[in-house]
Amino acid sequence: MGRLKDKLAQVLAGHRQELQNLLKSSGTKAVDQVTAEQIFSGARGIHSLLCDTSSVPPDKGLIIRGHPIAELTELFPEEIFYLLLTGEIPDKADVEEIRGEFSRRAAVPDYVWHVLDALPADSHPMCMLNTAILSMQRDSVFARKYEEGMPKDQYWEATLEDALNIIARMPAIAAWVYRKRFKKGPRLDGDASLDWAANYAHLLSVADMKGGFPSLMRLYMVLHCDHESGNVSAMTAATVNSALSDLYYSLSAGLNGLAGPLHGLANQECLTWLMETMKKYGGVPTVEQITRDAEETIAAKRVVPGYGHAVLRVTDPRFSAFVEFGKAHCADDPIFKSVLNVYEAVPKVLKKYPKIKNPWPNVDAASGALLAHYGLTEQRYYTVLFAVSRSLGICAQAILARGLGQPIIRPTSVTTSWLKKACS
Numbered sequence: 001m002g003r004l005k006d007k008l009a010q011v012l013a014g015h016r017q018e019l020q021n022l023l024k025s026s027g028t029k030a031v032d033q034v035t036a037e038q039i040f041s042g043a044r045g046i047h048s049l050l051c052d053t054s055s056v057p058p059d060k061g062l063i064i065r066g067h068p069i070a071e072l073t074e075l076f077p078e079e080i081f082y083l084l085l086t087g088e089i090p091d092k093a094d095v096e097e098i099r100g101e102f103s104r105r106a107a108v109p110d111y112v113w114h115v116l117d118a119l120p121a122d123s124h125p126m127c128m129l130n131t132a133i134l135s136m137q138r139d140s141v142f143a144r145k146y147e148e149g150m151p152k153d154q155y156w157e158a159t160l161e162d163a164l165n166i167i168a169r170m171p172a173i174a175a176w177v178y179r180k181r182f183k184k185g186p187r188l189d190g191d192a193s194l195d196w197a198a199n200y201a202h203l204l205s206v207a208d209m210k211g212g213f214p215s216l217m218r219l220y221m222v223l224h225c226d227h228e229s230g231n232v233s234a235m236t237a238a239t240v241n242s243a244l245s246d247l248y249y250s251l252s253a254g255l256n257g258l259a260g261p262l263h264g265l266a267n268q269e270c271l272t273w274l275m276e277t278m279k280k281y282g283g284v285p286t287v288e289q290i291t292r293d294a295e296e297t298i299a300a301k302r303v304v305p306g307y308g309h310a311v312l313r314v315t316d317p318r319f320s321a322f323v324e325f326g327k328a329h330c331a332d333d334p335i336f337k338s339v340l341n342v343y344e345a346v347p348k349v350l351k352k353y354p355k356i357k358n359p360w361p362n363v364d365a366a367s368g369a370l371l372a373h374y375g376l377t378e379q380r381y382y383t384v385l386f387a388v389s390r391s392l393g394i395c396a397q398a399i400l401a402r403g404l405g406q407p408i409i410r411p412t413s414v415t416t417s418w419l420k421k422a423c424s
């Protein structure tokens with residue numbers, strides 16, 4: 001891991017110095033203000049976390065290290081991981097090193113399979129994935145070295161070790177969660193000649209490797225990799241990791257947040273909503289039919305899944321990237337056609353409700369249709385795919401946070417009477 005480690009050591013040294021200088025010259029400068037409303041709205045919009053892997057401007061969507069996500073859709077996840085960590089697109093030798101590390105570390109300990117065997121057969125796939133990750137905590141390099149008295153300036157290296165081990169094992173674990181949970185046959189062996197995402201596609205074995213499925217998996221793994229650090233999963237993982245709980249603890253904690261229907265589980269809900277609509281109308285629903293259904297959904301005090309966002313105020317560029325993929329690979333697929341009709345209908349409906357701040361689709365609105373096209377129709381599994389990808393960003397954020405010597409996260413809560421007094 002010489003190249004990545006050397007590069008990171010250099011990047012982190014410069015970054016640490018830059019932050020130290022900034023804090024020394026301007027550490028007490030006010031950079032934001034907080035309203036009472038924000039305190040009661042899930043801390044929405046308060047600038048209080050440091051994250052350099054990516055940013056999400058409301059009017060642009062995901063930007064990774066200065067590159068809009070639309071410009072990164074041809075990259076491999078290995079390249080994205082390097083970019084998240086270092087801020088640079090890797091060269092061929094860097095990619096080969098990361099790919100080699102993932103493949104060298106890919107073997108999953110047998111006890112993980114036993115742990116999965118012990119879970120009830122109808123467990124949610126996200127529960128299975130997170131339990132498997134947590135069960136490997138005994139292998140944490142960070143935890144072992146910490147017990148041995150590791151100095152603080154080595155925290156990031158031990159976190160990098162844990163990250164590489166977890167990410168390397170993730171495709172085999174996640175693929176087995178799928179095959180076991182949905183009775184798809186025996187566990188398959190990985191193929192070391194494939195890249196990380198294509199190997200995951202191979203291990204899932206839902207579609208012919210010669211078709212578009214491996215490309216979809218690459219795109220999926222790239223598009224979901226990171227979304228700055230204020231979202232539920234990233235913030236949870238960062239908070240837990242800041243207590244120096246290792247990545248096995250912190251990543252699984254964050255991914256448990258991803259399992260919520262307002263966060264990562266929305267992609268499962270999207271296809272369910274779409275399929276129900278298709279079933280009701282016996283095929284691709286018209287824009288008028290979808291409009292009526294969306295209105296009924298809101299009247300029933302339910303959300304239209306895949307639409308709206310806590311930060312974004314435009315169509316999610318990740319949604320657009322999936323739509324482009326769909327147009328190129330499965331334009332005539334009825335589910336994909338339905339996605340396009342939903343896109344035409346739903347924003348117009350949501351715009352009628354002033355309280356809904358963003359009527360536009362998010363990343364989850366199109367991905368399920370593409371997965372279903374290739375035969376991955378088990379919606380309950382979809383958040384696992386999201387989780388495998390998001391591990392790249394969560395791990396990168398943890399490595400950088402430990403490398404910058406960020407302290408334990410500990411904001412202050414206020415009581416309602418404090419708030420009343422502050423407002424008066």
Ligand SMILES: CC(C)(COP(=O)(O)OP(=O)(O)OC[C@H]1O[C@@H](n2cnc3c(N)ncnc32)[C@H](O)[C@@H]1OP(=O)(O)O)[C@@H](O)C(=O)NCCC(=O)NCCS
Nearest residue numbers: 262263266303304305306307308309310355356357358362
């Ligand atoms: C993503 C989401 C949780 C953001 O929540 P938020 O930041 O509170 O969004 P808003 O400020 O626009 O919400 C204001 C109101 O509009 C509602 N709203 C937002 N998006 C909506 C949608 N797609 N359908 C119906 N109502 C919606 C909210 O439920 C909220 O209602 P309330 O005041 O009665 O509780 C929300 O848009 C949502 O639930 N979307 C559907 C689920 C989804 O796609 N999640 C994946 C996110 S990547």
